[in-house]
Amino acid sequence: MTSQLLGGLVAAVLLATGASAPSAAATNPPEASAFARRPAISSVSISPNGEHIVAVISADGKRRALAIWKADDLRSAPHVVGSDPRSEIIAAQFIKNDRLFVTTQQLADFSLSGTAERSYRTRTQVLDLEGNPVRIGLKFDGLTDEQQQFVGIGGLVSSLPQDPQSILVRDPMRGDTYVLNLYTGRSERRERGSDRFSSPQADLNGEIRARQQVDFDNGAAYIAQWIKDPSGNWAEHFRWYARDRKPVSIAGFSNDPNIIFVSHVEGRDHDAIYEYDIAQRKLGDVAFAHPLFSASGVVRSRSPQDFGEVLGFSYEAERGRVYWADPQMEAAFSQIRAALGVRDVAVDWKDTATGQVARLNVGEGADIDIVSYTDDRSKFIIRKAGGSLPPEYYVLQHGRMSLLGRANPELREAKLGPVSLVQYAARDGLTIPAILTKPDPTVFGPGPYPSIITPHGGPWARDELDWDASGWTQYFATRGYAVLQPQFRGSEGWGQTLWRAGDGEWGRKMQDDKDDGARWLIEQGVAAPDRIAMHGYSYGGYAAMMAAVRPNGLYQCAIAGAGPATIDLFKKGTYNSRFLREFQHPTANGEDPLRRIGEVSIPIYLYTGDRDTRVVPAESRTFAAALERLGKPVQLRILPDMEHTINTWTPENTEAILTSIEEFLKTSCGPNGL
Numbered sequence: 001m002t003s004q005l006l007g008g009l010v011a012a013v014l015l016a017t018g019a020s021a022p023s024a025a026a027t028n029p030p031e032a033s034a035f036a037r038r039p040a041i042s043s044v045s046i047s048p049n050g051e052h053i054v055a056v057i058s059a060d061g062k063r064r065a066l067a068i069w070k071a072d073d074l075r076s077a078p079h080v081v082g083s084d085p086r087s088e089i090i091a092a093q094f095i096k097n098d099r100l101f102v103t104t105q106q107l108a109d110f111s112l113s114g115t116a117e118r119s120y121r122t123r124t125q126v127l128d129l130e131g132n133p134v135r136i137g138l139k140f141d142g143l144t145d146e147q148q149q150f151v152g153i154g155g156l157v158s159s160l161p162q163d164p165q166s167i168l169v170r171d172p173m174r175g176d177t178y179v180l181n182l183y184t185g186r187s188e189r190r191e192r193g194s195d196r197f198s199s200p201q202a203d204l205n206g207e208i209r210a211r212q213q214v215d216f217d218n219g220a221a222y223i224a225q226w227i228k229d230p231s232g233n234w235a236e237h238f239r240w241y242a243r244d245r246k247p248v249s250i251a252g253f254s255n256d257p258n259i260i261f262v263s264h265v266e267g268r269d270h271d272a273i274y275e276y277d278i279a280q281r282k283l284g285d286v287a288f289a290h291p292l293f294s295a296s297g298v299v300r301s302r303s304p305q306d307f308g309e310v311l312g313f314s315y316e317a318e319r320g321r322v323y324w325a326d327p328q329m330e331a332a333f334s335q336i337r338a339a340l341g342v343r344d345v346a347v348d349w350k351d352t353a354t355g356q357v358a359r360l361n362v363g364e365g366a367d368i369d370i371v372s373y374t375d376d377r378s379k380f381i382i383r384k385a386g387g388s389l390p391p392e393y394y395v396l397q398h399g400r401m402s403l404l405g406r407a408n409p410e411l412r413e414a415k416l417g418p419v420s421l422v423q424y425a426a427r428d429g430l431t432i433p434a435i436l437t438k439p440d441p442t443v444f445g446p447g448p449y450p451s452i453i454t455p456h457g458g459p460w461a462r463d464e465l466d467w468d469a470s471g472w473t474q475y476f477a478t479r480g481y482a483v484l485q486p487q488f489r490g491s492e493g494w495g496q497t498l499w500r501a502g503d504g505e506w507g508r509k510m511q512d513d514k515d516d517g518a519r520w521l522i523e524q525g526v527a528a529p530d531r532i533a534m535h536g537y538s539y540g541g542y543a544a545m546m547a548a549v550r551p552n553g554l555y556q557c558a559i560a561g562a563g564p565a566t567i568d569l570f571k572k573g574t575y576n577s578r579f580l581r582e583f584q585h586p587t588a589n590g591e592d593p594l595r596r597i598g599e600v601s602i603p604i605y606l607y608t609g610d611r612d613t614r615v616v617p618a619e620s621r622t623f624a625a626a627l628e629r630l631g632k633p634v635q636l637r638i639l640p641d642m643e644h645t646i647n648t649w650t651p652e653n654t655e656a657i658l659t660s661i662e663e664f665l666k667t668s669c670g671p672n673g674l
Helices: 008-019 032-038 144-150 327-339 472-477 498-500 510-521 539-549 568-575 596-597 618-630 649-668
Strands: 041-046 052-057 067-070 079-082 088-098 100-111 119-126 154-156 166-170 177-183 188-190 198-201 208-217 220-228 234-241 247-255 259-264 271-279 282-288 294-300 310-316 319-322 344-350 356-365 367-373 380-386 388-398 400-406 418-426 431-437 449-453 482-486 526-536 556-563 604-609 632-640
Touching: 008 166, 032 472, 032 649, 041 367, 041 380, 041 388, 041 400, 052 088, 052 400, 067 088, 067 100, 067 220, 088 119, 119 144, 154 198, 188 259, 208 234, 220 247, 259 282, 259 294, 271 294, 271 367, 294 319, 310 327, 319 327, 327 367, 327 380, 344 418, 356 367, 418 510, 431 472, 431 510, 449 510, 472 482, 472 649, 482 510, 510 526, 526 539, 539 556, 539 604, 556 649, 596 618, 604 618, 604 649, 618 632, 632 649
Parallel strands: 041 088, 247 294, 449 482, 449 526, 526 556, 556 604, 604 632
Antiparallel strands: 041 052, 052 067, 067 079, 088 100, 100 119, 154 166, 166 177, 177 188, 198 208, 208 220, 220 234, 247 259, 259 271, 271 282, 294 310, 310 319, 344 356, 367 380, 380 388, 388 400, 418 431, 431 482
């Protein structure tokens, strides 16, 4: 990749995509189906030689299919491969120039253990460029025919970029790894799995060089990181204890068989990536560290000219980012970003741990990711998306950019609201990050607006400044609501200080952070003081239940999706694992909304899926029944064939969630609706 190849790219974008001045948006907000649909395009990948492109598509927004284009003939219709009537394609990627690794999903009453379990299963297979299944003779030891059919060819460990015919896969039950020839169908076991070891990691040559062991030291649970040295000998190199919560992991490999990259957080608030000398068993220099965010991985070249060289380092910022160390990749990224009209907005960012303020530049409304590229780095697949823009996929080749497709084409002309990265101070002074989505002021005026506080699940999770696939933020912004996603204490991905501050604070300081976010919205003139609700899912559903309990008068109503009515369910789940018993179980203490049911003072809407195995529907049913006995206003909806995670939601269920929440807010939230 050279800068000459990208010359004139801005003009090429306008020519290739047919960009023009947008027409006036319709005055009516977009239908719920525009947000709830299956993405019209997702999971886009280009072949290593750049001759073909594959994506998962959905023309009608309901059923998904596979589309395969000839890269040099994008004007022609792709070859489309439909999903099986019983299962659905959810992901695809090139593993060789003419072989695709495809994942499907199916609703089933079967689990790998053989017991009946009403849930969704995933299966993997290999297809050729015509969409035909490749005949594979793989049979994992110890699996019944039904179990083998269930898992397909197992998990992809390595595409073996230097092997033109084979890949490395792993049996998800026993942990054995196999070299699988995609053209003869033959397989050979590379390494046996073990009850002692898990999480095998292969280098670019396909050699398993790292694995982990869960064990106990005088009853204390720990994870040991084992590494294979250049002579082929395994040894334990690192050990981190569950109770300390300071993970050490292998972030990547280098071309030097004695040097690997290790992710380490000791002595820092954010993970850094170090070089590690296997022979000397010693951490060396910091290979990459960001002053404000955690480093997470290493990006290496697959080009024959510089195979295995480090191209960049990934890190967790306001969204997943890559620091491109390779000058050509950095130049390409910057020029593509400019060509696609990404503008930066400056944010004064206060570090939660140190209190130091730095200037952070983030994309205004959207940003780009290079999601796939050829081995020689001459052709790229670009994803452009953000809080105000549903994903768009572009192909850059021969110095020209072409639009491949939009995930939510019905929203192209919609008046979506501005989204920004913000921070506010909790009542004890802790700095809380948040993502704020406001209605379009040209449609709804300058505010204040009716507002929704939307805490994420987990609670060890986080939100990103990216398109919200659930639709919860922009659906309500297009209806005049402001939405705040607080990254409350206990959230992961923003540093150790914020994460650990949530220990034992369920329904207490963690809840204060959400309430303080509501008060901050009022102070900023964003939220109307008497028109605020809370809507959360999973742990966020628990938080919404607690919002109904708290006697602070902040909220007019609460909406709880699949929320645990007590902490007991979470604590039992973490206690049953000896590792989680020390890692997460001690942090889950606080208030139980069910035990304070008599204090509920606002209307609440509960919804959950009938197939939810993570937070069983009985949690919502029990909470609703207790409220009904007390004569308190409550609504309950059980959605059919819905599991806990969003990948199992049908468009019909997603649409039902959006529209039923909207109806509840209008008709049942507070005295006059929200």
